[in-house]
Amino acid sequence: MSFARAAGILLHPTSLPSRGGIGDFGPAAYRFVDFLASARQGIWQVLPLGPLGYGNSPYSSTSAFAGNPLLISLERLADHGWIDRGLLDPLPSASGAIEYDRIFPQKLPLLFEAAHHFLRSGSREALGRLESFRVENAWWLEDFTLFDALRARHKLEPWNRWPQELAIRQPAALEKVRQELDDDILVRSALQFAFYEQWRALCHYCADRAIRVVGDVAIFVNYDSADVWTHPELFRLDANLEPEVVAGVPPDFFSKTGQRWGNPLYRWDVMKQRGYEWWVQRLRWATKHCDYIRLDHFRGFDQFWEIPSHDPTAVNGHWVDGPRDDLFAKLREVLGGLPFFAEDLGYITPEVHALRNRLQIPGMAVLQFGFGDEGAHMYLPHRAAGKVIYTGTHDNDTVVGWWHSGAAVHERRNAESYLGCSGDGIHWAFIRAAQSSPACLSVVPLQDVLGLGSEARMNTPSVDGGNWRWRFAESQLSGNIATKLALLAEVTDRLPKPFRTRSDDSFFA
Numbered sequence: 001m002s003f004a005r006a007a008g009i010l011l012h013p014t015s016l017p018s019r020g021g022i023g024d025f026g027p028a029a030y031r032f033v034d035f036l037a038s039a040r041q042g043i044w045q046v047l048p049l050g051p052l053g054y055g056n057s058p059y060s061s062t063s064a065f066a067g068n069p070l071l072i073s074l075e076r077l078a079d080h081g082w083i084d085r086g087l088l089d090p091l092p093s094a095s096g097a098i099e100y101d102r103i104f105p106q107k108l109p110l111l112f113e114a115a116h117h118f119l120r121s122g123s124r125e126a127l128g129r130l131e132s133f134r135v136e137n138a139w140w141l142e143d144f145t146l147f148d149a150l151r152a153r154h155k156l157e158p159w160n161r162w163p164q165e166l167a168i169r170q171p172a173a174l175e176k177v178r179q180e181l182d183d184d185i186l187v188r189s190a191l192q193f194a195f196y197e198q199w200r201a202l203c204h205y206c207a208d209r210a211i212r213v214v215g216d217v218a219i220f221v222n223y224d225s226a227d228v229w230t231h232p233e234l235f236r237l238d239a240n241l242e243p244e245v246v247a248g249v250p251p252d253f254f255s256k257t258g259q260r261w262g263n264p265l266y267r268w269d270v271m272k273q274r275g276y277e278w279w280v281q282r283l284r285w286a287t288k289h290c291d292y293i294r295l296d297h298f299r300g301f302d303q304f305w306e307i308p309s310h311d312p313t314a315v316n317g318h319w320v321d322g323p324r325d326d327l328f329a330k331l332r333e334v335l336g337g338l339p340f341f342a343e344d345l346g347y348i349t350p351e352v353h354a355l356r357n358r359l360q361i362p363g364m365a366v367l368q369f370g371f372g373d374e375g376a377h378m379y380l381p382h383r384a385a386g387k388v389i390y391t392g393t394h395d396n397d398t399v400v401g402w403w404h405s406g407a408a409v410h411e412r413r414n415a416e417s418y419l420g421c422s423g424d425g426i427h428w429a430f431i432r433a434a435q436s437s438p439a440c441l442s443v444v445p446l447q448d449v450l451g452l453g454s455e456a457r458m459n460t461p462s463v464d465g466g467n468w469r470w471r472f473a474e475s476q477l478s479g480n481i482a483t484k485l486a487l488l489a490e491v492t493d494r495l496p497k498p499f500r501t502r503s504d505d506s507f508f509a
Helices: 027-038 074-079 100-121 124-136 138-153 171-180 182-208 226-230 268-273 277-289 325-335 350-359 374-379 399-406 409-419 426-435 481-491
Strands: 006-010 043-045 212-217 245-249 259-264 292-295 303-308 318-321 340-342 364-366 388-390 441-445
Touching (some): 006 481, 027 043, 027 182, 027 481, 043 441, 100 124, 100 182, 124 138, 138 171, 138 226, 138 277, 182 212, 182 277, 212 277, 277 292, 364 374, 399 426, 426 481
Parallel strands (some): 006 441, 212 292, 388 441
């Protein structure tokens, strides 16, 4: 699929300066969309939006379909009568890094209280919308809410450590706990309803301003997830329901021992026998809620790195063939098109490029990677035709941080030769180079727009702790930033183009 030429910003919603200590779909999100519109940006890219699992990473979720309740705006719930606004007063301010240890015990109880109140006193029309949501989404919602309730009952222990009759999903045992947890399951369903109503309303606001939303689908899912618990036959598990092998990548630029992600690997043969039904559902769901989708770790669809589950690092893994064209032929047949682009960074073989080209899925170019030896020049703007170009990603240091502490002497020399002088900072030199490239989409992390250093880095791969915490302050968007971006979008022919808006009757619109 070819994308209309556009410019945009990468910002995960948790990084918004929302009230409550973590970004959400509330007033700060709408003000950010207003900023994007004033800056003539046509793209807002987010990271995965699922419930947080290990390490609070959006790429480590307890569901491939559910939403992260921490992204629900309590302020908008208060606007619609779900909760008394006075109860929000003790919440943390709208500035500063995310303190997850504080946010979970402070915000989640208020969300649950709001859901309880809504279920007791919501209008007939609103409760009817909830019931319609439950019926339409029963195919994933019933298993997720039961999983989520059981996980809370067992103090967040992984599902394989629950009583055996629950771990192996004995029907009688499941029916018994469904009855016992009926009220809790209903509350969790109401929170998922609130999440998707608020997200749809925000996406509709974007569409009215000609801003397309780019979502992100991680190729693998967590072992401790509703998906693996519900469909163990689709994953490489042993007789004890433990992973036989796990996912990761071999040693590379980011880590000398590789990255051992720990996700269970798929039984692609079983998935093929079932017509890739789970993947069809997953990507149909993703495209329903976002305009474009970034496919994380695209290489894994050609070959994936298989690591023995007992190994502590990724060093002893090996490449195994993935589903390749077969999966995407099915997706194209069912979805009618592939509004995807591929994260194809790192060591990528000619076979991976050939697969992507056959599928007509654009790849990525990261400008920060382009100033090394000759092999790195594939990431430079003049070679970015048909790609999606970035100054950096959520896994990189910021451009300013890289320039001052990460770039080698020869990389800085090469960058200065390529980019020339920039009186307003190296980050603007990068932004101008990306925007003026032949790439179809040019996406810049907000940290680079703001010219922030390493203190604003979102994630450091293979490093536990301290990640996914950055938030910006609203005051940082002041001055002439929007004007500079708007003028640049105009002169590089990246002005947003109106498109057919989503039909939306969201309760939270």
